[in-house]
Amino acid sequence: MPGVSPPDLSITSANEDEEKRKELLQMYVFVLRCIAYPFNSTHPSDIPRRYIKVTRTNLETIRQRFRSFLNGDTQIVADEAFILSVESYCDIFLSSDRITNLVKSGGCSSHDLRELFRNSIEKRVRCLPDVEGVSRETVISSWLAKYDAIYRGDEDPRRSNARINAANMDLYLSKDHLYDLFQGILDVPKYEHQILYNACQLDNSDEQAAQIRRELDALRHAIENNSLVSHKLPQLEFTKNEMKLRYKEERWNAYKQLKENLEKLPLSKVNPDHKPKKGGHIINASMLMNEDSESTLTKSDTALTFTLEVIIHEVQGISFLQPHKIVYCTMEIEGGEKLRTDAALADKPKWRTQGDFKSNQPLPVLKIKLYTENSSLISLDDKELGRLVLYPNSNWLETPDNYVMTPKHHQSNNDKIKIKIGVKMDKPQGMKKCGYLYCMGQSHWKKWKKRFFVLIQVSQYTFALCSYHTKKSDPQEMIQVDGYTVDYTDSPPAELFHFKGVKEGDWIYFASADENDRQLWIQKLYQATGQTHKPIPHNSVSISLSSGKTTERSRARKHGMEDFVQANPLDFDHNRLFAQLQSLSLEKRLNDNYTSLGWLSPGQKFLLDEFSSRYGVRNCYRHLSYIDELLTYADKGQMIDATLIQYSYMHCISHFKNSGVTITVDEKEMYDDINSKLQTWLTKNITNFWNYYPFGKPDGALKATVQLFEKLKMDDGRKTENQQKEFAAEMKKLMEIAALENYTSLSSYVQASATNGSATDYEKKLEEVLVLAESCRDLLRMTEEYYDDIWSKFPGLLNYHSEVLWSLFSVDMDDAIKAQPEDTWNCFMLFQLLNDYLKSEPNLRNGKFHKHLRVLFAPKVIRYIDLMESSIALSINVNFQKETWIHVEGGNAASEDLLYKLGKLQQFVSYLSWPDEVFGKHLTQRINLMAADMIGSCVKRTSDFFETKLKRKRRNIDYLLPPEICVAINVVVSCLKQLPELCGGEVDGGQHHYHTDINTYLNDTLVMFRNQLIEKLNAAIEAVLSKLSNYDEGTITASLFSWMVSNHKPGDELATNYIKSVGRNLKMLSDKIIYEKFMGPLFCCWYEKILYLINEWLTDRLDVSLHPYQISTISLLMQV
Structure with missing residues (x-):
């Protein structure tokens, strides 16, 4: 429109980037809290081993290293058998385009390549002759060591180990490692991480536990007020109206589960690989059994144990004693054991002796006395010079200080006895704060007075505020702080500093003598109550104590991150955030050095489990979004483990088949869409298993794919007989498509590889079909070798795949055979190749394709034999007409040519190994009969020549036989020797009659020759x-x-x-x-x-x- 300028795309893009950055930072805050204080997920104990991924660059390097070895460019010594094994390994595996595709998909590991070599050499070693003193296992181990040396090349083993160790860092779930991991996943700079780390007080476990309690308290209020979904977010739409009430029950159960998980945590410092206890404190069980009833704390729940360390350094002011006098000190906790120092001279009363005490009193009484040894023989007790009584508590500083001791019996000297001691009273694990406060409440501590208070954490979710008297181990009075809201109150100038705790039906006012102490009490109580309201001091209140924390928050506010830290988790769509976090984690995982196949690293899974549980991510949505991401990567050519998809898909099936759970409209749409995508993906993978899972790699991938496809088709979990039949029929269709895919791929490859440009069309066709037949044979053999355990579950399926493949091949074969001239016989090589393979396969022998092969070639075989018979008969006439009767081989030229041709024809029939028994016997009989006839004809001509030659020579005393006579005899002898091979067919254990006849004829001829000679x-x-x-x-x-x-x-x-x-x-x-x-x-x-x-x-x-x-x-x- 005129007068309206188009939007500035650069500004729009910048705004989108800024919003995306803010969302990632907010997500990172949630991730930080999950890492800092996990209480739902556990460290995985059965971490599957993932091997180093082979990249395209690695593959080319590996190929080059093996080529260098075969070219003799390495120093590795190997025998011929190993070299042949490596050549075979390179030709079949390393040079395979299917391995290249597997590497591109990220599914090939160095372990896969090594296992392929191992399987290859194990077959070869079995065929080698035994060597005395060397076992086959030793040979295999030696060859594998040489393989590793070739694979590693000139690379320093230390560098390789360092790279592997660096990759294995993901197995260690330290907090620092998880922080670094998700900084990389969410693209958070280091300085922003540091700001958020300090602002969230991630190093303060109490604050993190308090944050969880605040989140749970807010969740409880949201459930009670029916405001589970923030008004800032779109409301959830369920497939059924009654699911809205059920959704509230689910969230309430999730809340109780989170609270139970938190209660089960030990009070010790939380590590990412923590293992929650199977049972919590006794108070927790009662709380969890009845959520609405208020639990009652007992004094035993608040029992504490303190450790005191008392160090006596020196004593001053005892110059009134003679220097050689011996002095020492004693110390004791009232009601406990008494300890003493070593003896010291009065002029150097120094010890630095430490005494350790155990006490269950928050306010114990420590008594220290100074003695000098009494040298009088009459007095038995040492003389007490002074004493000191102290009332330590856990707030005392460890720094040594000088105290004035009270003298005994009002000693006359004017010197004050001073003792320098250091007292340290540790803070028990469950005690969060202690000190003196003024207090008055409606139901407890009804008098305004100063008391000693201790804030005790009984469990992760239960805190008690107790007041104690001196020397008492049990609290005088106590309250459970759950449900109270702590806040500041106005304090009159120059007086006590007040704050209060308010609960429905109750109130308590407190006052401290110091502003810093008040802030510490409010901070600890704020963490203990789990209240959502954050106490904020009035403007008139000094904030000197929290200056460090304020500085961190100021830095966060300065960098625009205060809102991320203070954000209410309930205001966010955690399903969407989780899906995004999961997607980024998967992207990071697929680009690392492992062949993960889509499996998240232990650190990623640990964090995502924690995030999902803590922020209420719907389990079904989590798995649906994960499957969707995996399928997206799979469509891009990434290798994804079907077992992983099956794991998530079974969760989804169980969810949708469960009538007692809620299902949103979005989840239903995602589920239907994923079913469609899964159907497409699984069908594609199964029908292209030869290329997608070359040589059965990755291990178990195809088997998992078939299992997932079965689950998809039987999503109700039951396997009836009809369902199994339907699934078997479905698999049969897929294998038919697989055969078509495989044959199309092989055919295209053979046509692209054809290089015989000088051949005629029919020769080229026959050559391509021969190569194609070999390729089909090799494909089926490898299919049986590497995939038989997978298809064996479906009887006859692999056989059906083979028959379909050969039926497709038969079309090209028939076309190539028809293109051959009438009297060309190179096609018999094709028959022999196919027939030998088919006869070796029991499932294919005499099958449909085998029968077709017989029908196709039977006329050609008969035609060939007919022509050979005519040719041989003609050659006998021609050769004997021009025969010179010179000795050649075993006879003459004509006979040797005949026997050679008959032998080749016999060999031809033998090599054909005709599969049909009847026709095979017919061919054998035909060849044997022809051989008998031809040999008989040859011998007849030889006999005629023999007689003629003998008659030509006149008789005289010095008669010399002509050499041609010997040649004639040798011809018959040669025919007789080869007769069993050429006419030796047997039927039902007996020889053919024509074999007997020709044998008799030859022997009779020799007898005749002998007589005539x-x-x-x-x-x-x-x-x-x-x-x-x-x-x-x-x-x-x-x-x-x-x-x-x-x-x-x-x-x-x-x-x-x-x-x-x-x-x-x-x-x-x-x-x-x-x-x-x-x-x-x-x-x-x-x-x-x-x-x-x-x-x-x-x-x-x-x-x-x-x-x-x-x-x-x-x-x-x-x-x-």
């Missing part, structure tokens, strides 16, 4: 014998050959040539054929056949005489 080799001996037959008597050629022998003398050439031929053949057979089962029978039969032919030849000539040449030749042949 023997026949061919024996043709030489037959030729020799045939030539010798020419020398037979009676034949036409006999004379001719005899004449040739006699004229030419041929000698033994015939036998020698034969023998050389046999030797060469033997050597070649022995060198080329290494098969004893063939060679042994061959040589044996060959030799037997030779003998048989010679014998037959000789037998035919029994009736004739042999020519000498025949005899010499036969003789040589028989020597072979």
Whole structure:
């Protein structure tokens, strides 16, 4: 609008900052009082251990240190097994993006990393062979020590310990530590803390207890007047109208509980880790049992015990005694034990002797006497020179002073005997003030007179004002000061200084001789009565005594903090203040050096418990606001322990399910909102458990998340069968989503990591699917390893998650398989990978995905075997056509190629390990039958070659077998040796018939080879014998050959040539054929056949005489 200037945003912002600062300072005042005098909360005894947090900077440093170790840049000596363990640890854990995310969330500790390493090496050490004298535990301990050395690096252990000790300071709940802690939380400067500390008199426990009593008195009046909520604050709105009356009852019960807690406190100095007594003073019990009835004090309740210390220093004025006279002093409390000093000479009467006395009299009588030893033999008693009577009380100063003693028997000398003594009478714990006052009251002390009064604290909430006579331990008269209001009254000039105590139906007037003493009495009575009205002296009254306190208050007023100190707690919305304090404490905690996971430190929890109890924070609201804060941080990526949320959430459930408690509209709205947030958060965490809780870390976090989700779904606390079924179905849905999340994450990672740019599309697809299959397999194995104890509560849930994951994978797998050309077989690696894993998992074996895998690959396997069969058959024809019959491996080139291909095909089927038993047997039979056929074909071609080769060579005496014959024999031998592997399938304990057939065929072939060889080799001996037959008597050629022998003398050439031929053949057979089962029978039969032919030849000539040449030749042949 024209003429209207916009608001100054800088001024508005400044005002908001100032209001926020004031609110924090006011909150800090309440916090200071809770720290100074706690009476509700107790120090936690079972503090869970929190480990040092690993930050992103720490993680990078740790990774660098382990890389340095693996690169050999450290001085740490390690064996190969440890180095391999460290490599595996770095690859699987330290380099994992999931660990990085866990570190970012603040949920990873150094202990977690160490435990991951421990679990990793324990599995490895179990697989290592035993070493004599070294146990596995010793190896693990040694490796852990080396791990710690690598983890620590070059850091000084003392610095590390100092950092840990500094972090552990939070475990010690000293007041100074708590002050410093909450100064940091509420951002209060040190000088402001000091001002507030002094202004609130935090070092004065009496003042702090009095402050509590004043707060409780104000709360009681507010309850009685139905003004529980200040007119400055909005009124509470409840979900039901009848809850307003119930709320008053709750506040009254809270008031009584606070009063009871205060009464249970011992009267000793309060520490933050105090433990309230289970029972208080006898008066407290009666007070608590009937709040409306006034308790009656007895004299035994006010019993006090005093300790007196009397020190006698010296005596003066006894110069009338001779110097060598012995003097001494005695001292006693009337009615008690008498003590004496050591003896001293009269010229130096100094002792400095101390006497200690116990008394239950506030006004005891102390008697001191001076004696000199009597040297007369007639007199038995020493001579008394003087005496002194004192009436000490607890207000006496400890400083020694000179007193004049009363002489005995009116000694004639004019010197006064003086004694220098110091008397200290301590103030008992329950006595707050004592001294002489003038007093007169309506019901007590009805005469105006001077009396000795003692203000006694009987319990935390009960004080008694008693008057005493000298030498009396019981009070003459006493009142309980509860309910009285103490204030100043006008005092006439130069007279006594008056004050009064007023109570409904009673009054008492007091007067002291000193203004300072009056102020002390009023201050102590003001603290004892618990009155809300603060006595203020009139302008005419001197305030010299309280100048120190006034100075502190003036400083607080000067800095604008007086209002914070004097503020009435009932004027503030402590629910809102507590929520803010809790939020700031949580923020501080999540940013410290611990993996707190949202758990407050012991100091923070101690203070918040005290603040909540003291200022009436609604318990349900406290837990609701805490859950809301935790969920807010969780949504920002902070790791929060679900156990902590469950702890608070169960409080809220029990509150909302309880019909006897009050519920505000705000609490109901918060509860509904938190239920919705919890549902979202828990669903997200469970469905993303693989990334949120990597390797099962933090310990127990996922288990707690599932338990909390169960509580959320069964918030009535009962677990009926139907509810359990519904929850199991809900978990099944979540695990389905989890499988989708996990698979999507893995698929994205694999696609992003693909680097094979030169591959074709179908090759790239197959490679990605292979990597994806390995990733899915590893994910499921790790899921079973690290999360099985969590999901085992739900039978079949983990199996369902796996099946869903594989069903998602099957879509990509089918697409990749369809993209492959018809006759490419790299996809069998995928089948083998998946089938090996599925067969190793009992829950997945023959499952839905496993069946799908069989259906998908069965046609491809059959097609592959068909093509291999055709290819092998074709290769047999081609290879044997161009075979050179050169020795290769165990046979020739063609046979070795065949056996290699058959072996690979057999290995292929074996590695497939087909899961379907029927189809698997069919594949085995098919391969075995094909191998038998192919081997038979190979041997048939070899046999044909063998026969042809033998026939080509003419028969003569020096016959030498061709080397190709040995190659042919080796081919059959090689086929026979590999026959069990290639055709060795069994069905129902018996071999296939085709295995038996091919085996028989091969053995028969070898027998045939042996027979043909023997026949061919024996043709030489037959030729020799045939030539010798020419020398037979009676034949036409006999004379001719005899004449040739006699004229030419041929000698033994015939036998020698034969023998050389046999030797060469033997050597070649022995060198080329290494098969004893063939060679042994061959040589044996060959030799037997030779003998048989010679014998037959000789037998035919029994009736004739042999020519000498025949005899010499036969003789040589028989020597072979």
